Amino acid sequence: MRQLGGRRIGLAWIVATIVSIISAGYAAAADSSDRAAPPQAQSEAAILIEQHTGNVLYVKNGNERLYPASITKIATAIIALEHSSLADIATVSKTARGEEGTRVYLAEGEQVTMEKLLYGMMLNSGNDAATAIAEQVDGTKDKFAERMNAFMRNTIGAYDSNFVNPSGLPDPNQYTTASDMAMLTRYAMENETFRRIVSTRKLPWTGLEWTTTLENHNKMLTDYPGATGVKNGYTIASGNTLVGAAERDGMSLIGVVLKAGSKNIAYADMAEMLDYGFANFGVRMLFAKGERYELQNETGTASEWIADKPIWGVYPKSASPVVTVDPSGHVALESEQGTYYSGELSPVKKEVSISAYAGRQGENEPSAGLDTAGASRTSIRVYALGAGVLLGVGGAILLLRRVRRGRDPSMRTSDRE
Numbered sequence: 001m002r003q004l005g006g007r008r009i010g011l012a013w014i015v016a017t018i019v020s021i022i023s024a025g026y027a028a029a030a031d032s033s034d035r036a037a038p039p040q041a042q043s044e045a046a047i048l049i050e051q052h053t054g055n056v057l058y059v060k061n062g063n064e065r066l067y068p069a070s071i072t073k074i075a076t077a078i079i080a081l082e083h084s085s086l087a088d089i090a091t092v093s094k095t096a097r098g099e100e101g102t103r104v105y106l107a108e109g110e111q112v113t114m115e116k117l118l119y120g121m122m123l124n125s126g127n128d129a130a131t132a133i134a135e136q137v138d139g140t141k142d143k144f145a146e147r148m149n150a151f152m153r154n155t156i157g158a159y160d161s162n163f164v165n166p167s168g169l170p171d172p173n174q175y176t177t178a179s180d181m182a183m184l185t186r187y188a189m190e191n192e193t194f195r196r197i198v199s200t201r202k203l204p205w206t207g208l209e210w211t212t213t214l215e216n217h218n219k220m221l222t223d224y225p226g227a228t229g230v231k232n233g234y235t236i237a238s239g240n241t242l243v244g245a246a247e248r249d250g251m252s253l254i255g256v257v258l259k260a261g262s263k264n265i266a267y268a269d270m271a272e273m274l275d276y277g278f279a280n281f282g283v284r285m286l287f288a289k290g291e292r293y294e295l296q297n298e299t300g301t302a303s304e305w306i307a308d309k310p311i312w313g314v315y316p317k318s319a320s321p322v323v324t325v326d327p328s329g330h331v332a333l334e335s336e337q338g339t340y341y342s343g344e345l346s347p348v349k350k351e352v353s354i355s356a357y358a359g360r361q362g363e364n365e366p367s368a369g370l371d372t373a374g375a376s377r378t379s380i381r382v383y384a385l386g387a388g389v390l391l392g393v394g395g396a397i398l399l400l401r402r403v404r405r406g407r408d409p410s411m412r413t414s415d416r417e
Contacts, residue, residue: 035317036279041269044239044259047178048273050283051186051245051252052312055340057277062179065160066258069233069241070102070125071181072168075148077118077197078188080133083147086115086193090136092128099127101169105210106132112207120205121167122197122231123214130167141165156183170237178256185230185243185254198229198245220244224271228252232266240266246274251283251314280316286323286331286342287311293345295325305329305345313342 038058039046045061056062089111097108104126106112112120112129114136120129134144148163158180164171188194201221203214220227226246233241240260246253255273260266287293287307296302311331315321319335326332329345 036272036276039269039272039276041257041273042261042265043257043269045178046255046257046269046273047182048253048255048277049182049186050277050281050314051189051254052283053314053340053342054183054186055314056182057253057281057314058273059178062182063160063177064258065175065177067170067174067235067238067241068161068168068176068181068258069235069238070168071231071233071241071243071256072163072166072174072176073121073125073130073233074181074185074188074231074243075152075163076130076133076144076166077122078184078191078194079144079147079151080114080118080137081191081193083137084114086113086118088114088136090114090117090132092132093135095141096128096131096135099131099167099169101127101167103128104205104214105207107208110208118197119200119203119214123200123203123216124205125217125231125233127167127169130165134166152180152184156180156187158183168233168235168238170235176258178258181243181256181258182254185245185256189229189245189252189254195228198231199227218242218244219267220246220270223267224274230254232263234263242266242270244270244274246278248278249282251278251281253277280318281314282317283312283314285310286313286333287345292348293325295327295329297327303327304348306348307343308346309343311343311345314340 039048041058041060043060045064045066046059047056047062048058049056090113092106092108092110092112094108097106102125104120104124106120106126106128112132114133117126117129117133117136120126121133131141134141138144138147142164144166145164148166149161152158152161152163158177161176161180161184162173164174168174198218199221201216205212205214218230218232220242221229224244224246226248227244228247229245230243232243238259240257240263242255242257242260244255253274255270257266257269257273260269287310289307289310291307293305293307294302295305305325313321313323313331313333315333315335316337319337321333321335321340324332324334325345329347331342331345333340333342
């Protein structure tokens with residue numbers, strides 16, 4: 001257990017962490033040529049976040065509502081993974097078969113596993129696969145769209161997105177923001193199956209109407225070192241959209257660009273943002289899962305907290321950050337270059353022991369050496385002795401009253417009314 005904000009238990013760990021962070025900052029400062037300049041995204045909207053913490057490292061028009069195109073399928077995929085089994089069999093409807101745009105050429109009546117549909121949707125951007133998934137989960141595209149919107153608000157906490165179909169085909173009421181898509185993707189990338197699908201580059205495909213090898217349309221996977229996903233899209237109305245993810249040296253970044261003027265601009269903006277993130281920021285695990293921490297307020301009152309999951313901190317490599325924990329358990333890394341929120345500790349619930357004396361707190365409490373079983377046996381003997389005394393006294397009183405009745409006629413009860 002460590003203490004932050006007052007006397008510190010395990011201070012050496014904190015010092016070692018800060019020293020390593022500072023050392024990394026000095027090392028980076030020694031060769032500033034390795035650091036990338038802040039991005040100058042040409043796309044209408046763009047954002048870069050660190051995946052562990054969700055901290056925003058760069059943003060341009062992050063809350064502007066724009067058309068998403070096929071990056072909509074990120075929401076469709078993670079919802080399907082959470083509300084169906086990969087082994088589920090979907091029967092392709094006429095509606096799914098007739099979808100416009102990019103397809104994997106599903107045949108009406110064809111039976112396909114949910115897993116295969118997810119690969120067809122995320123690698124080849126199959127709009128027919130997206131509709132087949134939606135109908136398998138909820139019966140119709142409209143019902144599935146309702147689920148998508150509820151999911152964005154209630155699970156992701158994203159309130160500037162609205163979906164009317166699972167594929168991203170053009171519709172005036174289908175929109176999102178760079179910020180919402182970043183939050184959605186951060187959530188989705190926590191799912192191991194989702195990560196596996198979106199990082200797959202090629203996959204053999206055998207269908208009733210089409211046999212080929214699917215190649216992932218997201219060129220980040222082949223063109224950017226460390227890329228792990230995620231999805232690209234395009235319509236005339238949306239322009240080029242792209243969600244990318246990459247990992248280096250234990251740090252995972254997620255980028256989103258919306259309404260890029262061309263595919264080349266979308267990929268260039270993404271690469272520039274990722275380069276900037278990896279060159280200028282680092283990440284550290286601040287608290288391991290299960291670690292306990294003691295905080296003291298100004299009056300000296302202590303409270304104990306615990307990390308329910310690993311808590312990571314992102315920091316500028318050129319800064320000298322310090323770990324802070326506020327009275328509400330919020331963890332952050334603070335430096336001269338700003339404060340980066342890291343996560344939350346949970347209060348430790350104190351266990352309250354209950355004994356036979358709990359009803360008389362502060363009066364004749366048992367000594368610390370008295371074991372629970374002994375206390376219970378002692379209590380039983382006390383209660384038994386008391387009951388015996390009461391019974392004895394009661395019996396004596398009854399006997400006395402009978403004797404008195406026998407001597408005093410006025411105390412006898414009449415047999416007649």
